[in-house]
Amino acid sequence: MPTAVFVHGTGVRRASFDDSFAALREGLARIRPSLTVEPCYWGDEFGSRLRAGGASIPGTRVGTRSPNDSEALDPLLQLWAQLDIDPLAELKAASLARPGVIPPHTVGAQLVQLDRLRLAAKSATVLREATAAGIGHCWAASVDSVVTSEAARRAVLSAGSIQGADAVVARACVAVATLATDELLDGTLAIDGGHREAVATALLDALGVSERGVGSWLLAGVARPIEHRRHAITGAVSAVPGDVLRYLARGSRLRRIIADSVRATNGDVVVIGHSLGGIAALECLIEQPIPAVTHLITVGSQASFLYEIDALPGLSFGTDLPAHVPRWTNLYDPRDFLAYVAAPLFPGRVSDRVVDNDAPFPRAHTGYLRSRHFYDVLDEVMA
Incomplete structure (x- = not known):
């Protein structure tokens, strides 16, 4: 059996990742008991944070406008x-x-x-x-x-x-x-x-x-x-857009993390990437051939959307996927407003599959890893 490497999405930090990864490992154990599941956690190493303690936020430093004005x-x-x-x-x-x-x-x-x-x-x-x-x-x-x-x-x-x-x-x-x-x-x-x-x-x-x-x-x-409350609010919500912006500006580092995680395994590898993790995993495989990876599964991801608006850093709109990119399956919940179909943009190179998380947005975006239907679909596409 191959190894599954899971790449998480934007805004995820250690506690959230541990919870999600445990759910994925438990779900995969039901459909593929002998499958080895390995984490690719990048939130601490690559994730965005206020590196100067929020010095850019008005009212944080002396001499800026006070929130008591x-x-x-x-x-x-x-x-x-x-x-x-x-x-x-x-x-x-x-x-x-x-x-x-x-x-x-x-x-x-x-x-x-x-x-x-x-x-x-x-x-x-x-x-x-x-x-x-x-x-x-x-x-x-x-x-x-x-x-x-x-x-x-x-x-x-x-x-x-x-x-x-x-x-x-x-x-x-x-x-x-x-x-x-x-x-x-x-x-x-x-x-x-x-x-x-x-x-x-x-x-x-x-x-x-x-x-x-x-x-x-x-x-x-x-x-x-x-x-x-601007300082507290910025700190609380900046991880999600911040991770995306940092990836678009400094994405090569995250792609190296993914490549290193794959190379640390033995045998064939299935990469499962959620949200931004799916974008980075696809671009990692576009950037360089990694023969160990036999299947890319993106989940609730935006790679095709970025490609369509010509914002996917590693592939300009109108350019075909390199031949070395492995089999690609794209899973999406129609209620997940952050999930996009990919087959119309890459005909013959990717298969789209619907997942029903039975939840409204935004839970539809975060609910895949505990959705029974997700593992039903995963069981079929991994066959």
Whole structure:
């Protein structure tokens, strides 16, 4: 029986690798009891880390902006951060701030006032500001969707009148239009705080509203500004993108680690590479013939995607795989947004096989090594 060498993916460090490798070894023992399984752990030797203790992060060193600056504590900035995630978040929160029983005979009059906002949104000044902010194409439809939403209706009824909720509704209109424009542009709209506030202010001016602050009902639930937690957050999440960026810049070192791991074995070798490990393993085999490797199995990997966008360091788009690259099987879960098919890019050189991890993303990306279906498929492709 050959030896299986497992190359892990991005963001994995020792504790996580040990857990994953144990799961792989146990799973392979069920389908190939006599198979030797060897680790290729590179997280400590090659993985990214903040080598200067986070000195590049604002607020970490003396003389840089402090996360306690007033801008970081601005409640409106915190609010807009929430609205970028859910543009109706403030409306939904406002609907819970009920002042008391709403007289039934006032409901119709209160809701009719929402039409005032719709008309105000069509004023020349508001349209001019919306256009200047870059959200003019989506403005009218976005205002309609907010004004007719259940969240706006409930917020107005809870406040007692449109005058008690107009600032909330106005911000929702801007937030919805901003995200709609993102979708229209298939990217992120270039809009700054000044333009965003100018649209909301113009709309409130058209309504004759003077009160535009953030309600205490929302501030009570606003989390600490992200600026306060930037150092901790960067340290916690940088390993995943950091490993990818480091590979693209310094990948030869990781490929040497893989080659050395293979050469340390005896006999034929099957290389199993997950995620970034699959990319590096493929490029290792592109870079040099390693006759011991008889089969490459990539799992939830992005090699074909990088090739298609011409970002695979060792193989330019349009260039064929070298003849010395061994048999290649690519396993992917359709729910894994970090997994790609490879056969359309390398016809006749790779076989794609579907794995069902029975999990949504991101668990679909990390769940292969404990998935029973993964080992069912592995059993077939290793035959």
